[in-house]
Amino acid sequence: MRKGLRSTNEVNSHFGLNLEPSSYEVFIPSHMNELIQKEGLEGIHAKQFLPSNLENSDDGLEDPIGDQQKYVAPQLIHRYDNRALFTPTTICPVICRYCFRKNELSSKHEIFKADFEKVISYLSVHTEINEIIFSGGDPFMLSASKIKFYLxxxxxxxxxxxxxxxxxxxxxxxxxxxxxxxxVIHKFNNRFNDINVVIHINHIQEITTDAMDCIKKLGARFSLLSQSVLLKDVNNNVRDLKDLFLKLHALNIRPYYLHHPDQAKGAMHFYLSIEEGREIYRKLRREIPGWLLPQYILDSPDGSGKKNL
Structure with missing residues (x-):
């Protein structure tokens, strides 16, 4: 973490680039920089994590999935009747350049301001909520003691x-x-009906030896699912998605969501049309078992939630 790159200038110096300053935060941990150097600037990791001059475009939406329309308390988004999204941190293990919350995270939007008493107060009244979804930022960047407190x-x-x-x-x-x-998390298994971990992964090349070791430890304790984002020039083809989902199955991870890319400002260079996405998904259906297909979904800009494509 301490040795990671934290600015466009550091990225330029490290990789010999000449990028313009980005409007968005930069963080690439040291081991990720090593992967980028090994694969080259056209590799999967470089495309997802290196800043680009295309980020400075004004195209796209500041809040592409309507978080701010469903924000009900500090760090709490109530989009669906029976579940609420809890965002306890703005810290991520790496800053993905396609992130749908990149504008809110970069501006430190009030949606992330902590006031846990208000969170509990809201949840106490809304007894229809039976599931808490930890999001962020990345909740696995929290300390064990903080996770224990929340649970x-x-x-x-x-x-x-x-x-x-x-x-x-x-x-x-x-x-x-x-x-x-x-x-710490596992000790709460008997306090809730179930604890699930949804791992965000977009390409099979992201599954390094260290990642597999971590997945095996988590899989010994929890049910594992995956979510992936369909990204232009990263994984928008049948072969890459097929390889990914078969590998996830081999690791006992159930593919759960395949997200159509959100129209996020600063990330429109990753966007592809719904028609192209549907064609890829249609062909993928012919390549892998139906039970291995994730739901292909789109988050609505009006905040109403996910729609199957």
């Missing part, structure tokens, strides 16, 4: 039955997840 407080609400973590850390910074962290 302890949520477990006091009898209507909260399910916990879900959405994380990229097992792929992007796998050695950061220590045994203590996993054990």
């Amino acid at each position: 302890e407080e949520f477990s006091k609400l009898s209507h909260i039955q399910f916990i879900r973590f959405h994380t990229r850390t097992p792929i992007s910074l796998p050695k950061y997840i220590c045994d203590e962290f996993i054990e």
